Amino acid sequence: MKLQKQHIVILLFAALILAFAGGFTGVKLAQSGPEPAEDEADGQTNQDNGKSPKQMEKVSRAYDIIQENYLQDVKDKQLIDGAIKGMLSSLDDPYSSYLDEEMMKKFNQQIESSFEGIGAEVSMVDGKVTIVSPIKDSPAEEAGLRPNDQILSVNGESVSGLNLQEAVQKIRGKKGTEVVIEVQRDGVSEPFDVTMERDDIPVETVYSNVKTIDGKKTGIMEITSFSDKTSDHFSKQLKKLENKGIDGLVIDVRGNPGGILTEVEDILKNFIPKDTPYVQIENSNGKISKSYSNLDEKKPYPISVLINQGSASASEILAVAMKETGYDVVGTKSFGKGTVQRALSLGDGSRVKLTLAKWLSPNGTWIHEKGVKPTVKVKQPPYYFTNPVELKEPLTFNDTGDDVKTIQTMLNGLGYEPGRTDGYFNHDTEAAVKAFQMDQDMEVTGKVTDKTAGLLETKLVKHIRSGDDDKQMDKALNVLY
Known part of the structure; x- marks a missing residue:
């Protein structure tokens, strides 16, 4: 009726x-x-506001x-x-949206032990569904998705015109099911498909270990997101590291898309002395509230923070607070999200996720759409940023183009020497391809087929994830002492 x-x-x-x-x-x-x-x-609520x-x-x-x-x-x-x-x-705010009852049920899984999907944080950037960061050890990371990749379609269906939640509903799905994402990447002329198998995405957010270099024991703590209990896990693992007698600490929030404000606040209480606010919140009326710790003084050991373009929101709160307190921030400029959202009930199980405030650094800086600049700028090697290669025909001697350049960069990253990386397939490149094929027990032809290109990409992703050539981590460790 x-x-x-x-x-x-x-x-x-x-x-x-x-x-x-x-x-x-x-x-x-x-x-x-x-x-x-x-x-x-x-x-x-203002009764005269329309x-x-x-x-x-x-x-x-x-x-x-x-x-x-x-x-x-x-x-x-x-x-x-x-x-x-x-x-x-x-x-015109990509972070404000409507969540019906079904969407709320799905997104509430984010505070549980795991959820099912590809494991990528996304945002709406200039009207495009855009990867902020893939989650550590997720299908998205393993498939090579990276920050700023734009998602054009899901399983052949365009996401143009959909809001963020509607697009995410298409991307997520049951463990074991396959999803094909069409991606547009900066610097690549044509979109390409990435096929992934959805999986359980665990919400384990803190990883720690000790690295000893020249007799110095350095604690390394990686925070992948700021979810429920992240601060508790961080504090417990930090205490274990300190009990081992660490001489310094690296906090790694690269690829961390953010999360719950109170979680990053509780982590910052370990490092920011009480005479400095660790964050400021400005509401819609311009009223600013400052938050302080009870910490008397800074830690007795040096600390550096790692960021990159996939560090967003709560990660930026941590990075800029540490930076303005005098710690080194190493890497590349962060994403640039300086607003605060809350999901507000509409009374029937649905909610409005609305931007209510903006957060400011301890010095009162708003980093929105600007990002946090590192004190020590370090880029990763070029092969960290290669693109998947989809070949209609094999690449061979005397060929030229972007695909050849990508293959050469991959070979370089894996320790083979193609002689050049300008996109011309010369004899040195052919020799490097043959050496790779021989090491992989493949047919040694010197030609790059789809199979060779796919295996190159797989080996390169594995090499990157090993951390053997992590220039940013090396610098973060180096600046401590």
Whole structure:
């Protein structure tokens, strides 16, 4: 039965009131940035700000026109959901979105022990679904997806026109199922397909070990995201490292897409003395709240922080706070997300994920769309940034082009010597291909087929993940002493 005009007005108005004045329960979402603590959100509503039933008459009139005149029958829920989505899309904010009941169920998995998918954090950048960072040891990382890759389609279906959550719904799926992502990458003229098998993505977020160089014991702590219990795991592992008598510490947040604000706050309380705020939150009214630790002084050992373009949101809160406290930040410029979201209840299981505030560095700097610049800039070797090669025909002597250049860069990264990396397939390149094929017990032809290119990529990804040639980590260790 269709709702009457006054009923739809009341429903839409109630949804707005709930969105702006209630339901401040923090939810860790797959695409969320850091979230404010409950007492940091401004729950007051201005009655003269255009949210009263009188100002909603236009929406009510549009509802009536559609219900009375549209060719096909339209369900009330469809129109109400559409109205909410339309309001949020008009904000032109990629981080504000509508989550219906089904989406909420799926995204709530992010605070559980694992979820099923490809393991990539995504965001909306310039209207494109964009990889922020693949999760450590996930199908996305193993397939070679990287920050700033744009997703064009999923299993042949375009994601153009979809909001972020709708696109993610297409990407995620049951463990063991296959998904084909069409990717556009900077510096590559044509899009290419990446095929992955979905898997359980564990929410294990802290990894630590000790590396001894020249008699110095350095603790290395990698944080892959700021999820529920991340700070607890970090504190426990930090204490174990300190009990081993570490001489220095490297905190690695490369590829860390962010997460829950309170988790990064609790980690920063270990390092930022009480006379300096570790973060500042500015709400929509311009009111700034500063957060402090109870720490009397800095740690007795040197610390460096590793970042890259995949370090976003809460990772940037950590990096810039450490930087402005005097620690070295090593790597390349971070992603640049300086806003705070919260999922606000609409009373029926659905929520509005809304940007409520922006976060500032200890010195009051807003890094949004700018990123955190490292104190020590270090790029990884060129082979870290090679692209998958899909060949219609084999590459052979005297060929030229981007595919040849990519193959040469891969060979270089694996210790073979193609003689050049300018895209000309010379005799040295042919010899390098033959040497690789021989080492892999392949037919030794000197020609690069799809099989040879695929194996080159697999071996290169494995080599990168081993950390043997990690220039950024080497520099982070070097600047400590």
